[in-house]
Amino acid sequence: MESPILKATNFNAFFGKNHILKNINLEVHKNNVWAIMGPSGCGKTTFIRCVNRMHELVPNASVEGSLQLKGEEIYDMNPVVLRRKVGMVFQRPNPFPTMSIYDNVIAGYILNGIKLSKMERDDIVETSLKQAALWMEVRSTLHKKGTFLSGGQQQRLCIARALAMNPEILLLDEATSALDPISTSMIEELIQQLKAEYTILMVTHNMQQAARVSDKTAFFYLGELIEAANTKTIFTNPKHEKTQEYITGHFG
Amino acid sequence: MEMVLEAELEKKKKLSQSRLADKHIGRRNKKNIFFKGLIVTATVISTLPLLFILFYIFKQGVGALNWHFLTHLPNPVGEPGGGVSNALVGSIMILLVSCVIAIPIGIVIGIYLSEEKRSRLGYYCRLAVDVLQGIPSIVIGIIIYEWVVRPMGGFSALSGSVALALMMLPSIIKSTEETLKLLPESLKEASLALGVPYYKTIMKVIVPTGLSGILTGVILSIARVIGETAPLLFTAFGNPFMSTNILKPMSSLPLIIFNYATSPYNDWHQLAWGASMVLILMILILNIISKIVQRKWKVQF
Amino acid sequence: MITAISYKSKQINFKEKAFKKTLALSAIIVVVILLAIFFTLLINSLPSLKAIGLKFFYQTTWDPVSDQFGALPFLVGTLLTSFLALVISTPFSIAVAIFLGEYYKKGPVAEIFKNIVDLLAGIPSVIYGFWGLFVLVPLVRELEMKLHVAPYGVGIFTSSVILAIMILPFSVSLSRQVISMVPSHLKEAAYSLGATRHEVITKIIIPYTKSGLFAGLLLALGRALGETMAVTMLIGNTHDLPTGIFSPGNTMASVIANEFTEATGRIYTSALIEMGLFLFVVATIINVIGKQIIKRFTLE
Numbered sequence A: 001m002e003s004p005i006l007k008a009t010n011f012n013a014f015f016g017k018n019h020i021l022k023n024i025n026l027e028v029h030k031n032n033v034w035a036i037m038g039p040s041g042c043g044k045t046t047f048i049r050c051v052n053r054m055h056e057l058v059p060n061a062s063v064e065g066s067l068q069l070k071g072e073e074i075y076d077m078n079p080v081v082l083r084r085k086v087g088m089v090f091q092r093p094n095p096f097p098t099m100s101i102y103d104n105v106i107a108g109y110i111l112n113g114i115k116l117s118k119m120e121r122d123d124i125v126e127t128s129l130k131q132a133a134l135w136m137e138v139r140s141t142l143h144k145k146g147t148f149l150s151g152g153q154q155q156r157l158c159i160a161r162a163l164a165m166n167p168e169i170l171l172l173d174e175a176t177s178a179l180d181p182i183s184t185s186m187i188e189e190l191i192q193q194l195k196a197e198y199t200i201l202m203v204t205h206n207m208q209q210a211a212r213v214s215d216k217t218a219f220f221y222l223g224e225l226i227e228a229a230n231t232k233t234i235f236t237n238p239k240h241e242k243t244q245e246y247i248t249g250h251f252g
Numbered sequence B: 001m002e003m004v005l006e007a008e009l010e011k012k013k014k015l016s017q018s019r020l021a022d023k024h025i026g027r028r029n030k031k032n033i034f035f036k037g038l039i040v041t042a043t044v045i046s047t048l049p050l051l052f053i054l055f056y057i058f059k060q061g062v063g064a065l066n067w068h069f070l071t072h073l074p075n076p077v078g079e080p081g082g083g084v085s086n087a088l089v090g091s092i093m094i095l096l097v098s099c100v101i102a103i104p105i106g107i108v109i110g111i112y113l114s115e116e117k118r119s120r121l122g123y124y125c126r127l128a129v130d131v132l133q134g135i136p137s138i139v140i141g142i143i144i145y146e147w148v149v150r151p152m153g154g155f156s157a158l159s160g161s162v163a164l165a166l167m168m169l170p171s172i173i174k175s176t177e178e179t180l181k182l183l184p185e186s187l188k189e190a191s192l193a194l195g196v197p198y199y200k201t202i203m204k205v206i207v208p209t210g211l212s213g214i215l216t217g218v219i220l221s222i223a224r225v226i227g228e229t230a231p232l233l234f235t236a237f238g239n240p241f242m243s244t245n246i247l248k249p250m251s252s253l254p255l256i257i258f259n260y261a262t263s264p265y266n267d268w269h270q271l272a273w274g275a276s277m278v279l280i281l282m283i284l285i286l287n288i289i290s291k292i293v294q295r296k297w298k299v300q301f
Numbered sequence C: 001m002i003t004a005i006s007y008k009s010k011q012i013n014f015k016e017k018a019f020k021k022t023l024a025l026s027a028i029i030v031v032v033i034l035l036a037i038f039f040t041l042l043i044n045s046l047p048s049l050k051a052i053g054l055k056f057f058y059q060t061t062w063d064p065v066s067d068q069f070g071a072l073p074f075l076v077g078t079l080l081t082s083f084l085a086l087v088i089s090t091p092f093s094i095a096v097a098i099f100l101g102e103y104y105k106k107g108p109v110a111e112i113f114k115n116i117v118d119l120l121a122g123i124p125s126v127i128y129g130f131w132g133l134f135v136l137v138p139l140v141r142e143l144e145m146k147l148h149v150a151p152y153g154v155g156i157f158t159s160s161v162i163l164a165i166m167i168l169p170f171s172v173s174l175s176r177q178v179i180s181m182v183p184s185h186l187k188e189a190a191y192s193l194g195a196t197r198h199e200v201i202t203k204i205i206i207p208y209t210k211s212g213l214f215a216g217l218l219l220a221l222g223r224a225l226g227e228t229m230a231v232t233m234l235i236g237n238t239h240d241l242p243t244g245i246f247s248p249g250n251t252m253a254s255v256i257a258n259e260f261t262e263a264t265g266r267i268y269t270s271a272l273i274e275m276g277l278f279l280f281v282v283a284t285i286i287n288v289i290g291k292q293i294i295k296r297f298t299l300e
């Protein structure tokens, strides 16, 4: 079996003295979609924010243990370099309000000062928007501000913005929780298609969504990774009683 | 639950009925109306001075104001006419130089304060900005005299600019800080998550998004110091001739108003009225521009 | 489709650090400037502090020719004009604050009055002085004749009236801010018990905002103490102790404005700077206390 793209070994995260993630061990392989589940406050967001080192932006936040991207220790890398390889989509769509749709897609290049020719730019914008299933809707209004779009469109714009950087891993933190059902199903479909090219970690509260979209599921409880397995196994034959309680709707 | 005797209940009912049967409701209502009348009257009276002042200045100034007035030097005593071109050019030059000094420093400090919400240095810096803002302008004049005029060996427009820059600084810092603090954290995170370094995130995402607020603050701070006289008395000093050398004394509108207003000559009073009108118009225009910038450039989330 | 991005991580790190250092350094600069202002004033006041000492504050003769520097008349003039201005403007500023903070919070009326107050704040001091000289002074002179006091026209009273107009917008904006922070559930509770608006304002809003309103007055006083140009033009500039509110006088700020560039002699200049130091210290104390009260009020 090929080596994992993301590997956590005895990984811990803290906010000040609060021990948030406890001894996490997880291997994520290429082209898999992982659903990260668990009751609210169990550390899902914290975990994926460790993957692109957004965690350390909070004062006094710290980590211990090993987290590797393609065998390279994430916490030895330059965070700026790392974040270009790990895309992230947030709970609420956050397009840049001063930029057009077009510029929003290539924002990673513009803001990093990476020069592209007009053709390269057009290519990246079109391809990324197509990947995010937004191209048809915005192709004629590319130079309008991104904030004029609907919530669901804005979120797909944010996905396109992340995809434009061609990330090794895409992180989605409850990316559909602020959206209407139609937008949600569009994004779910999108994730299905994206998995051919990318590796995806998605935090979700929605059990059906996890079941529909993911190949693997990691179940967190009180900062511990209780169970990680094929989504089918987790939903049909959970090993741990907490997992079972959760998927049968006893808490959370 | 505690027992309440029926007799007690009855007593309370009677008492409250007798007291709450408001025989004074008419008087209370009248008082209410009278009070509002009082507030409205006092408010209207408070606004009269502005109307009087504006009316008076326009009445006195409008006669003086014409192209000649803006393009000619003041005439010596006894010759009516003349203009305030030296003061107009002086005011603009002094302000431009103070903008060059104050705007970059002010914005950078504003960024620092909006980013460091809890640090110790931030606390002291904020305190210092508050204190700086409260320093009487005449004291700023003394300070710049000691810091710039004395070492340079004489009055200069440059020293006037430094004085005005020092007066602009606190309000630029504060408006920048306030504007940037209101931007959502998610904006910064969006940029950082794309691997954009912190300094580029600030300069290319945060500052442009807050630009209309920052600019509004800058324009208002210019409007606030454009009429400052006290700090210029011992710095730019004034100059009856046209001068564009910032190392030499220079005239400015507020200085010319002060000097001519307190002179005993009617012709010079006339010049001072005209200069007051020009100054007020500039302040009005700056205020209007700031409103437009605020509204038109407002970034929508 | 995307070619490799070249990462210059060392360079990024360096710029990152340099940027953060620059920000912090600029913040330090403000603190340093403030300290430098204080020490500049203090050091330049030393000759006068040594030569005159406490006499500075109780002697009534200010005569540079005979090296006598008693600043009591100016101290009295400063305090008298400022407090009188505060007394005149407070009822009006509170009224406007209630008007804008309670009766007309939004809508065209509020907009008009807000703009007027803003404009009032925007008029330069020198123009207030000029206008006062030509409009207010004759009026006051008439009043003085009716009252059978010496009709100078200029003097403490005239300066106070102008100062009152000048500090009004300042205290209005502070008081309005404070009044608008009264939680609406408090007001609604009073209304639901049948209180009239007048009662809500005087029995709920004013008591609730007492400390904030006080801070607003304090800060306005701080403003008035250091106000220079208008007062200089209207106060009459005598060196004698004022004998009443209609007599001419001088304030510390206006003495500095009038005499600083002409001061000859070390002690003379130093005595003027000492007045600057005094104004600086008083303004700073008032400012810090006032802002502290407002901050505490806002946090509650």
Ligand SMILES: Nc1ncnc2c1ncn2[C@@H]1O[C@H](COP(=O)(O)OP(=O)(O)O)[C@@H](O)[C@H]1O
Pocket (backbone or CB within 6 Å): A015, A018, A020, A038, A039, A040, A041, A042, A043, A044, A045, A046, A047, A058
């Ligand atoms: N910025 C923060 N500072 C301190 N504690 C935090 C912060 N963010 C989250 N936490 C704490 O970390 C724990 C995990 O939070 P989070 O990862 O956001 O949970 P989830 O995403 O699973 O709901 C929670 O107990 C929360 O209180």
Ligand SMILES: [Mg+2]
Pocket (backbone or CB within 6 Å): A044, A045, A046
């Ligand atoms: Mg979360």
